[in-house]
Amino acid sequence: MKKxxxxxxxxxxxxxxxxxxxxxxxxxxxxxxxxxxxxxxxxEPGTIDVMFYGSSHTYSDINPAVLWEQEGISSYDLAGSxxxxxxxxxxxxxxxxxQRPKVMVVELVRAIESRDYIEEARTVxxxxxxxxxxxxxxxxxxSTPNNLIPYLLGYPVYHSRYTELSREDFAAYLGDPxxxxxxxxxxxxxxxxxxxxxDMSGVTESSDLAPKSEEYLRKxxxxxKEEEIPLVFMISPYQGIIGEEQRIFNRCGEIAAEEGxxxxxxxxxxxxxxxxxxxxxxxASHLNYRGTEKLSRYLAGWLASNYDLADHRGDEAxxxxxxxxxxxxxxxxxxxxxxxxxxxxxxxxxAENDGTYTYVxxxxxxxxxxxxxxxxxxxxxxxxxxxxxxxGVFIGGVDGGRALAGGTDGSCVLEFAASDLEVKVSGGNxxxxxxxxxxxxxxxxxxxxxxxxxxxxxVTAVGFDAENxxxxxx
Amino acid sequence: xxxxxxxxxxxFPVAALVYFMIPKKLRCLWLLLASYAFYMSASPxxxxxxxxxxxxxxxxxxxxxxxxxxxxxxxxxxxxLCSLGVLGLLKYLxxxxxxVNTVLGMAGMGPVNxxxxxxxxxxxxxxxxxxxxxxxxxxxxxxxxxxxILNYALFVSFFPVILSGPIERSGNLxxxxxxxxxxxxxxxxxxxxxxxxxxxxxxxxxxxADRIAILANQVFDNYHMYGTFGLTVGxxxxxxxxxxxxxxxxxxxxxxxxxxxxxxxxxxxxxxxSRSMREFWRxxxxxxxxxxxxxxxIPLGGSRCGKGRRYFNLMVTFLASGLWHGASxxxxxxxxxxxxYQIIGYELRGVKDRINEKLHTKTDCFSYKLGQVLVxxxxxxxAWIFFRANSLSDAFGYIRRMLxxxxxxxxxxxxxxxxxxxxxxxxxLFVSLLVLLLADLVRYFRKQQLDAFLAEQNLWFRWxxxxxLIAAVAIFGIYGPGYDAQQFIYFQF
Numbered sequence: 001m002k003k004x005x006x007x008x009x010x011x012x013x014x015x016x017x018x019x020x021x022x023x024x025x026x027x028x029x030x031x032x033x034x035x036x037x038x039x040x041x042x043x044e045p046g047t048i049d050v051m052f053y054g055s056s057h058t059y060s061d062i063n064p065a066v067l068w069e070q071e072g073i074s075s076y077d078l079a080g081s082x083x084x085x086x087x088x089x090x091x092x093x094x095x096x097x098x099q100r101p102k103v104m105v106v107e108l109v110r111a112i113e114s115r116d117y118i119e120e121a122r123t124v125x126x127x128x129x130x131x132x133x134x135x136x137x138x139x140x141x142x143s144t145p146n147n148l149i150p151y152l153l154g155y156p157v158y159h160s161r162y163t164e165l166s167r168e169d170f171a172a173y174l175g176d177p178x179x180x181x182x183x184x185x186x187x188x189x190x191x192x193x194x195x196x197x198x199d200m201s202g203v204t205e206s207s208d209l210a211p212k213s214e215e216y217l218r219k220x221x222x223x224x225k226e227e228e229i230p231l232v233f234m235i236s237p238y239q240g241i242i243g244e245e246q247r248i249f250n251r252c253g254e255i256a257a258e259e260g261x262x263x264x265x266x267x268x269x270x271x272x273x274x275x276x277x278x279x280x281x282x283x284a285s286h287l288n289y290r291g292t293e294k295l296s297r298y299l300a301g302w303l304a305s306n307y308d309l310a311d312h313r314g315d316e317a318x319x320x321x322x323x324x325x326x327x328x329x330x331x332x333x334x335x336x337x338x339x340x341x342x343x344x345x346x347x348x349x350x351a352e353n354d355g356t357y358t359y360v361x362x363x364x365x366x367x368x369x370x371x372x373x374x375x376x377x378x379x380x381x382x383x384x385x386x387x388x389x390x391x392g393v394f395i396g397g398v399d400g401g402r403a404l405a406g407g408t409d410g411s412c413v414l415e416f417a418a419s420d421l422e423v424k425v426s427g428g429n430x431x432x433x434x435x436x437x438x439x440x441x442x443x444x445x446x447x448x449x450x451x452x453x454x455x456x457x458x459v460t461a462v463g464f465d466a467e468n469x470x471x472x473x474x
Numbered sequence: 475x476x477x478x479x480x481x482x483x484x485x486f487p488v489a490a491l492v493y494f495m496i497p498k499k500l501r502c503l504w505l506l507l508a509s510y511a512f513y514m515s516a517s518p519x520x521x522x523x524x525x526x527x528x529x530x531x532x533x534x535x536x537x538x539x540x541x542x543x544x545x546x547x548x549x550x551x552x553x554x555l556c557s558l559g560v561l562g563l564l565k566y567l568x569x570x571x572x573x574v575n576t577v578l579g580m581a582g583m584g585p586v587n588x589x590x591x592x593x594x595x596x597x598x599x600x601x602x603x604x605x606x607x608x609x610x611x612x613x614x615x616x617x618x619x620x621x622x623i624l625n626y627a628l629f630v631s632f633f634p635v636i637l638s639g640p641i642e643r644s645g646n647l648x649x650x651x652x653x654x655x656x657x658x659x660x661x662x663x664x665x666x667x668x669x670x671x672x673x674x675x676x677x678x679x680x681x682x683a684d685r686i687a688i689l690a691n692q693v694f695d696n697y698h699m700y701g702t703f704g705l706t707v708g709x710x711x712x713x714x715x716x717x718x719x720x721x722x723x724x725x726x727x728x729x730x731x732x733x734x735x736x737x738x739x740x741x742x743x744x745x746x747x748s749r750s751m752r753e754f755w756r757x758x759x760x761x762x763x764x765x766x767x768x769x770x771x772i773p774l775g776g777s778r779c780g781k782g783r784r785y786f787n788l789m790v791t792f793l794a795s796g797l798w799h800g801a802s803x804x805x806x807x808x809x810x811x812x813x814x815y816q817i818i819g820y821e822l823r824g825v826k827d828r829i830n831e832k833l834h835t836k837t838d839c840f841s842y843k844l845g846q847v848l849v850x851x852x853x854x855x856x857a858w859i860f861f862r863a864n865s866l867s868d869a870f871g872y873i874r875r876m877l878x879x880x881x882x883x884x885x886x887x888x889x890x891x892x893x894x895x896x897x898x899x900x901x902x903l904f905v906s907l908l909v910l911l912l913a914d915l916v917r918y919f920r921k922q923q924l925d926a927f928l929a930e931q932n933l934w935f936r937w938x939x940x941x942x943l944i945a946a947v948a949i950f951g952i953y954g955p956g957y958d959a960q961q962f963i964y965f966q967f
Binding site (some may be wrong): 015 | 662666896940944948949952954
């Protein structure tokens with residue numbers, strides 16, 4: 001009997017371990033909502049001075065790394081996709097169990113929400129990052145009239161993800177070597193150009209919020225008062241704003257004024273930020289990484305001058321903010337390299353990299369059309385004469401120093417953290433294969449693949465087509 | 475409350491643990507309370523009909539037993555009338571009025587409206603037949619009328635079987651209920667075995683039945699979009715679905731009852747390995763088939779009579795079985811088709827033997843037996859079309875298209891993956907079916923249920939199988955928000 005009992009306990013432990021691991025692998029790992037909350041729990045208690053709450057307009061528009069770099073402010077974005085104010089309220093309640101911020105900034109774009117319940121797939125999943133708690137239960141209940149238990153368990157919702165599993169599902173922090181240092185910011189590295197921002201200066205009247213939205217706005221105010229933490233309301237700037245939305249924001253401003261809460265409506269102040277609608281928007285609703293930096297710099301200055309916030313730079317306890325800032329800078333550099341269309345500037349950026357890149361240069365066909373100083377620039381990068389003369393492949397940077405000239409037979413494999421890179425030269429042919437896909441973009445020109453060891457990711461693979469004046473081919 | 479629901483995952487351990495811990499004399503009461511809670515969790519209002527059926531047959535049983543021989547039959551028929559009357563009103567009145575109104579319409583007369591509107595109480599066909607079987611047993615003197623109302627109420631409402639059977643006999647379930655105070659109850663191997671069957675039932679239901687249902691539903695609900703290939707696959711899919719769906723429920727019921735130390739009737743014995751339609755009905759829904767055999771076919775005269783009468787008895791039995799499944803002409807045709815299969819089987823027996831003899835066909839070899847299995851499977855699958863189609867005209871439309879719209883190229887151009895399940899889902903399905911096939915082969919050749927087979931194996935193998943099943947259900951089971959809870963098909967009967 002005793003033996004059977006022990007056997008049962010061991011079997012149940014194995015089954016529990018199996019289910020736990022399955023939950024770990026299959027769990028949703030959305031950067032917009034779930035991961036920021038999970039990472040929030042890993043922050044040292046009492047280290048965050050400014051908490052930003054809200055929706056995508058928070059996690060995509062406010063970059064804590066900029067606040068850190070500029071003023072040494074330790075801040076965190078705790079926000080979820082499409083997050084209505086009732087989700088924000090419970091995010092605030094939950095976060096205050098672990099942190100005691102000196103200021104709480106609530107981004108209010110979702111005050112426009114008029115429905116009592118919105119898409120479950122988008123909003124209820126925002127609760128999945130929360131630990132089991134009264135706040136989590138209430139957050140789910142207020143978000144959906146159905147399925148409390150499955151949403152609370154989570155697993156019944158995401159168990160069928162087996163068709164979409166990827167490497168990130170099996171790696172800690174989504175395989176990002178600096179993912180642990182993230183402060184909830186989720187940059188948008190795309191650009192959509194607009195001629196102008198929407199002019200809302202003429203919209204002066206206001207409209208009431210929907211009852212549920214106003215109820216939770218009032219609850220947010222009450223919570224801040226109860227906790228005696230200064231509250232700031234803000235509206236992120238976005239190009240696609242319409243008059244009715246501005247009228248609701250005006251009402252938010254009136255409520256803020258009644259309650260003595262600072263209200264920063266950046267749709268009315270975008271010129272102060274220096275926003276350029278041609279370069280700073282990701283799409284009509286969100287700023288891209290350039291616009292985000294401008295908004296974040298303004299907020300950094302405004303917060304530093306209006307609140308007594310310590311400069312934590314250099315403090316060992318805040319090393320993760322330092323790491324996050326370095327990660328941000330590197331990712332922005334990588335993005336700028338990705339956006340570079342000219343071969344000369346592209347190669348110059350490679351040359352200026354301070355030791356985080358491995359790059360592969362593949363010279364194919366008549367790569368030098370004789371019209372531009374291609375050979376000289378490549379030689380400066382270290383491409384040997386043999387490759388310059390006969391074409392072939394040169395590997396430079398961190399894992400560099402290798403060359404496979406055209407007309408020879410050779411290959412090499414580089415094992416990177418994200419995926420392996422295989423380079424082959426056979427007679428007049430060459431191949432550069434990364435993660436199973438060819439990185440050769442042109443058969444007559446300069447092919448370049450860049451891998452960044454700092455971020456552990458492929459930066460870009462481009463070609464400059466000699467036949468078309470070295471036009472960039474992605 | 476479904477066996478594959480979260481509610482049951484909470485209900486059953488609580489019900490079982492309390493059952494094991496309370497004094498022996500309270501066990502029956504506890505199981506009765508648990509059974510009513512289980513039943514009422516689905517639809518509380520329908521408990522009225524359960525109580526009615528219980529009280530009528532309880533009283534009827536006592537009356538029949540005590541009555542003079544001349545009045546026994548009268549009391550039995552009165553009890554039948556009450557029980558079947560309720561079943562008829564709730565289940566067949568719509569069907570009857572529909573047909574009457576069609577006739578009235580043709581005669582230019584207005585329709586007759588249904589005087590009340592009550593849905594069909596879940597499990598009513600099962601518990602009604604179970605209690606009527608008890609009545610006949612008393613009438614025949616095969617069993618004694620139960621005097622303890624609690625025992626009898628538990629017999630009618632026992633939660634593992636009330637919703638979808640097996641339809642239990644008084645000689646089995648009621649006997650065990652009477653013996654309840656004497657049972658030792660806790661037995662480690664038996665509990666583990668019961669849970670193993672419950673787990674495999676969950677696998678069969680959630681991974682196979684509910685997955686292949688997506689394909690079957692797609693094809694049957696849109697049959698006009700498909701040709702021979704798609705419709706044949708759809709018919710095969712439904713043939714597998716209904717087996718996995720119903721057999722899984724029966725296996726789970728068996729497992730749940732086994733945990734509680736009840737041995738209930740095994741309802742399925744690898745029916746698709748049958749080599750004739752006669753054998754099929756000895757392996758499919760055994761508790762219902764045997765009910766009709768013992769309480770209808772044999773009293774009608776069975777096979778101990780002339781050929782014509784025997785065929786009449788067969789046809790009546792199968793038509794009744796069809797009607798038991800549902801009040802529509804599709805079910806009647808399905809039952810009639812199975813009756814016809816039986817009659818043709820009898821008629822062809824001699825012819826078949828003569829042909830085999832002339833062609834020197836070996837009949838005691840694998841290929842011949844496999845051929846018999848395949849023919850039986852195809853006949854069964856064909857009949858299921860009537861069972862599944864949304865109406866009788868849909869069934870005929872389905873068959874017509876299947877026979878007249880050849881599109882075999884879909885077998886090779888990926889057409890299989892456009893029937894509702896993509897390539898990944900199909901792969902999951904095929905692997906799951908392979909697992910089911912292995913389990914059924916064990917059942918067929920070793921005559922062992924999965925739990926008994928696993929109990930004989932080494933620990934590493936046993937645990938690997940169980941953990942793999944747990945993982946398969948957890949990952950590939952069809953459940954959670956976004957999916958409609960897939961009810962068991964036989965609940966509707």
